[in-house]
Amino acid sequence: MHFQSFSEFLAMGGYGFFVWLSFGLTYLLLIGLIAGSVYQQKQFKQQLKATIAREQRVKQYQEQQV
Amino acid sequence: MFKWLDPYAKSETLYHFCGKLLPYLMVSALALLLLGNIWGLAFTPADYQQGDSYRIIHIHVPSAIMSMGAYAAMASAAFVALIWQIKVAHWAVLAIAPIGAIYTAIALITGMAWGKPMWGAWWVWDARLTSELILLFLYLGVIALNGAFSDRQVGAKVSSLLALIGVINLPIIHFSVEWWNTLHQGASITKFAKPSIDPSMLWPLLISILAFAVLLMALTCLRLRTAILVNEQHRPWVRKLVGG
Numbered sequence: 302m303h304f305q306s307f308s309e310f311l312a313m314g315g316y317g318f319f320v321w322l323s324f325g326l327t328y329l330l331l332i333g334l335i336a337g338s339v340y341q342q343k344q345f346k347q348q349l350k351a352t353i354a355r356e357q358r359v360k361q362y363q364e365q366q367v
Numbered sequence: 368m369f370k371w372l373d374p375y376a377k378s379e380t381l382y383h384f385c386g387k388l389l390p391y392l393m394v395s396a397l398a399l400l401l402l403g404n405i406w407g408l409a410f411t412p413a414d415y416q417q418g419d420s421y422r423i424i425h426i427h428v429p430s431a432i433m434s435m436g437a438y439a440a441m442a443s444a445a446f447v448a449l450i451w452q453i454k455v456a457h458w459a460v461l462a463i464a465p466i467g468a469i470y471t472a473i474a475l476i477t478g479m480a481w482g483k484p485m486w487g488a489w490w491v492w493d494a495r496l497t498s499e500l501i502l503l504f505l506y507l508g509v510i511a512l513n514g515a516f517s518d519r520q521v522g523a524k525v526s527s528l529l530a531l532i533g534v535i536n537l538p539i540i541h542f543s544v545e546w547w548n549t550l551h552q553g554a555s556i557t558k559f560a561k562p563s564i565d566p567s568m569l570w571p572l573l574i575s576i577l578a579f580a581v582l583l584m585a586l587t588c589l590r591l592r593t594a595i596l597v598n599e600q601h602r603p604w605v606r607k608l609v610g611g
Contacts, residue, residue: 302409303409303411303413304409310408313419313420314413314419315418315419316419316420316484319420319423319481319484320408320419320420320480322480323423323476323480324404324408324423324426326473326476326477327426327430327473327476327477330469331473334465334469334586335393335586335589338589341590341593342589342592345596345597346609349596349600349605350610350611353606354610357610
């Protein structure tokens with residue numbers, strides 16, 4: 302361990318603002334990218350599932366009419 | 368010679384192949400990233416000139432290297448899409464572009480936060496910084512061009528072409544610190560010479576670079592799967608898979 306205490310670790314030898322700004326924004330962007338990609342896929346699957354279910358209902362209804 | 372690759376051009380095979388790889392890639396990427404970053408932040412000595420500010424290197428260099436690696440991967444996919452007219456290759460181009468854009472943005476932001484305390488300026492119009500900014504515009508251009516045509520096939524072709532032309536920017540970024548006078552420091556790691564960085568700092572850096580590379584693969588798998596579902600939504604196998 303390079304630092305003597307946790308507060309020294311946070312201070313980063315006086316460069317704390319720049320170091321934590323970099324790491325904070327990096328993780329924010331990466332988490333956003335991962336979560337966004339997962340959400341996109343989930344949402345599309347739900348949407349397609351609803352479309353397929355609706356098509357099946359329409360088909361069933363049309364078969365009853367005949 | 369490359370016949371064994373043929374089945375992966377089929378979207379269903381590729382979808383399941385990516386699905387198998389995805390959990391391993393994602394878990395190892397996040398584990399490597401945490402290991403490399405915690406090691407680099409807390410367990411390495413400070414730099415003799417730059418103090419603790421140099422610790423930004425542990426995300427700046429990995430994101431910058433992989434922003435170029437992602438571009439090379441995207442351009443290779445664009446080449447395959449244009450020459451052999453393989454649809455999944457073009458979906459791969461579009462799956463990689465946003466990842467590359469985010470990596471490039473990270474490299475630029477962390478570079479600014481490192482430049483302010485070391486150079487005294489957030490931004491200078493220097494060759495390395497400018498060519499990396501152009502890389503960001505290339506990624507955004509590929510995404511925008513693809514959606515700019517009412518004929519989707521034309522959009523696919525033109526965006527792949529832009530991705531290929533943009534490859535010229537990669538050597539410019541790489542050699543910018545040698546060709547022009549610049550504020551940006553030279554390479555810390557090179558293939559042919561002994562690294563100018565101390566071994567105690569090198570190992571966590573290499574781990575973080577690997578983490579960004581594996582994360583790129585994981586995100587490509589994830590986003591390519593979504594693209595396959597969207598583009599093949601009328602195919603029976605997708606209907607069966609999603610409709611259950």
